[in-house]
Amino acid sequence: MSLVIKNLTKQYNKEKTGLSDYSITIEKGILGLLGPNGAGKSTLMKIIATISKPTRGTLFLDGQDIVNNPDYIRRIMGYLPQDFGVYPNLNAYEFLEYIAALKGVGGAGLRKRIDMLLEGVNLTADAKRPIGSYSGGMKQRIGIAQALLNDPKVLIFDEPTVGLDPEERVRFRQLISDLADDCIIILSSHIVSDIETIADEVAIMKNGMLLDKAIQPEIIGHVDGKVFETMLENSDLHAFKAKHLIINTTRQKEKTKVRYITKTPESETASTPVSATLEDAYLFLTHNNA
Ligand SMILES: Nc1ncnc2c1ncn2[C@@H]1O[C@H](COP(=O)(O)OP(=O)(O)OP(=O)(O)O)[C@@H](O)[C@H]1O
Numbered sequence: 001m002s003l004v005i006k007n008l009t010k011q012y013n014k015e016k017t018g019l020s021d022y023s024i025t026i027e028k029g030i031l032g033l034l035g036p037n038g039a040g041k042s043t044l045m046k047i048i049a050t051i052s053k054p055t056r057g058t059l060f061l062d063g064q065d066i067v068n069n070p071d072y073i074r075r076i077m078g079y080l081p082q083d084f085g086v087y088p089n090l091n092a093y094e095f096l097e098y099i100a101a102l103k104g105v106g107g108a109g110l111r112k113r114i115d116m117l118l119e120g121v122n123l124t125a126d127a128k129r130p131i132g133s134y135s136g137g138m139k140q141r142i143g144i145a146q147a148l149l150n151d152p153k154v155l156i157f158d159e160p161t162v163g164l165d166p167e168e169r170v171r172f173r174q175l176i177s178d179l180a181d182d183c184i185i186i187l188s189s190h191i192v193s194d195i196e197t198i199a200d201e202v203a204i205m206k207n208g209m210l211l212d213k214a215i216q217p218e219i220i221g222h223v224d225g226k227v228f229e230t231m232l233e234n235s236d237l238h239a240f241k242a243k244h245l246i247i248n249t250t251r252q253k254e255k256t257k258v259r260y261i262t263k264t265p266e267s268e269t270a271s272t273p274v275s276a277t278l279e280d281a282y283l284f285l286t287h288n289n290a
Pocket residue numbers: 012013016017018019035036037038039040041042043044082
């Protein structure tokens with residue numbers, strides 16, 4: 001399976017560009033989309049989900065043009081939008097039955113599939129309660145379940161882990177990892193650690209453009225040998241920030257521990273090289289392409 005996207009542009013209006021000449025090829029496995037607010041992640045996902053039309057560019061799924069033939073992907077797709085709305089008076093079971101009807105999923109196996117999905121997102125015990133009484137995280141989980149109803153081959157999750165507690169994040173990861181062998185799974189997150197633990201490949205986006213797309217070690221390779229830690233007097237921090245890209249700081253009384261990226265570590269302060277992470281690479285790439 002492959003989704004080939006070429007020269008995709010989404011111009012919302014004169015001032016607002018969602019995507020700019022964006023090209024990417026997505027194969028089976030889990031692709032994590034990372035990018036700051038407004039990078040174009042939701043725009044890309046909406047166009048793949050055929051909710052929105054591109055201004056220019058092409059999308060081919062296994063050689064089929066899905067801009068002109070959206071039904072080709074709609075039949076085999078599951079989508080969790082960022083602003084997922086629910087019907088407050090329906091319970092989880094009724095809601096999934098309703099979505100199944102919209103998707104044309106039915107038959108003898110439906111009840112079993114709904115039970116399995118409710119179990120998968122840990123909502124079995126609450127399945128008979130109206131969704132209006134659910135917490136934000138529970139609503140998100142019913143959103144994840146509806147995306148999986150039709151046994152999709154292309155799964156698009158816009159910020160799926162928003163509102164999930166750590167235990168539910170782990171459960172989500174397991175659920176998705178089990179499907180990744182024969183599906184294209186695209187998910188976005190602001191939380192680098194969520195992408196780090198789940199994605200086979202990562203696409204880093206900014207201002208509607210793709211900065212890089214690769215397996216994690218290659219992305220991290222951008223900052224290998226450039227990440228250091230040092231202890232500074234609090235009073236020196238301001239001047240230090242002007243010279244280096246600071247990843248994070250931890251105050252320890254009158255001193256501050258600083259993790260930073262540079263080509264030339266400060267010789268006057270004792271800096272220790274540390275292993276680079278996806279977060280370091282993400283901040284480096286999005287900062288350098290300001
Ligand atoms: N319906 C719209 N009309 C006009 N501009 C829009 C519309 N939707 C998105 N945009 C603009 O397109 C750009 C990309 O937005 P998009 O929502 O795709 O980014 P994102 O990476 O998903 O951001 P976030 O992480 O905040 O959800 C932004 O500048 C945004 O303001």
